Amino acid sequence: MTDALSKLLEIRPWLMADGATGTNLFAMGLEAGEPPELWNVDHPERISALYRSFIEAGSDLILTNSFGGTRARLKLHNHQDRAYELNRRAAELARAEADRAGRPVIIAGSMGPTGELLEPVGPLTHEAAVEMFEEQARGLLDGGADVLWAETISSEEEMRAAAEAAARLGAPFCGTMSFDTAGRTMMGVTPPGYAGIAPMLPKAPIAFGANCGTGASDLVRTLLGLSAAAPDAVLIAKANAGIPSYQDGKIVYSGTPELMADYALLARDSGARIIGGCCGSKPEHIAAMRRALETTPPGGRRPSLEEVEAKLGAFTSADDGSAGAPPKREGRRRRG
Secondary structure, three states: OOOHHHHHHHHOOOEEOOOOOHHHHHHOOOOOOOOHHHHHHHOHHHHHHHHHHHHHHOOOEEEOOOOOOOHHHHHOOOOHHHHHHHHHHHHHHHHHHHHOOOOOOEEEEEEOOOOOOEOOOOOEOHHHHHHHHHHHHHHHHHOOOOEEEEEEEOOHHHHHHHHHHHHHHOOOEEEEEOOOEOOEOOOOOOHHHHHHHHHHOOOOOOEEEEEEOOOHHHHHHHHHHHHHHOOOOOEEEEEOOOOEEEEOOEEEEOOOHHHHHHHHHHHHHOOEEEEEEOOOOOHHHHHHHHHHHHHOOOOOOOOOHHHHHHHHOOOOOOOOOOOOOOOOOOOOOOOO
16 A cells, blocks of 8 residues: 555645744743653643644644654653653644644654664664664554654664664655755765665665755755755755844744745755755744745756855855765754
């Protein structure tokens, strides 16, 4: 049986994904350091409201509130034994909102980094990482997720572990990496490198691409590298809403709905078929992106880097990641 995401991609030229989880939950009262996954049981009405806001803004695909839902991440808050429960509830709440939408809405089970370094760089074994992702994935699937969605991944080893968990469960899979270090991931993967890795994963992804990173201009540049290396792939673009800055005690993102609308068009013309936002992206950004995609025909050609920079702002580095990778370095983040 064809999975729900593949079915929708067969009849749609592009799909609108959602925006940020953390940014919007902080606006609802989430405290710094508080695991958002606990809100799936402690404040389910707020999580449902977030899902509903993106569906009403036009999202065809929403991610579950489970980014930090592996046993390793939950252990930081002494909730490691609730991994299955919290992931299942995240998906159940999303499924309920999608089923009320009156149109197809894909539920993507978000699986973020474990926060641990895998062998040979760190102590986490491949098998242990697969088991953690499998536990998380089982909860997401039992709660009604249509597809498993690894995101903000930096290393090939961790993406392979997430894909193997999906393979063990026979589940559809997508995966995005974060290219935030001079056009590379923090563990040195380049866009062309990931384009070569993705089809060879233990579970070949329905779609793959990039999320988070730095600004929207950098992500479109990454997308151009991915599409050049894999012209027939279904590509994902989920960019941050501009560049973050610290103002009056809060992190503020510079990207307006108008800028994100321009980004959505450039992402489509650069080869993306699943387009959304990441950190800083609110429902109003998603609504503007959807309007732009619905009312502006494709440009008919790939945009130049000069066009991307003119519309979305300067790149944060001169390097686009197409050359050899720099030395690896460590890093952890949460999808915002």
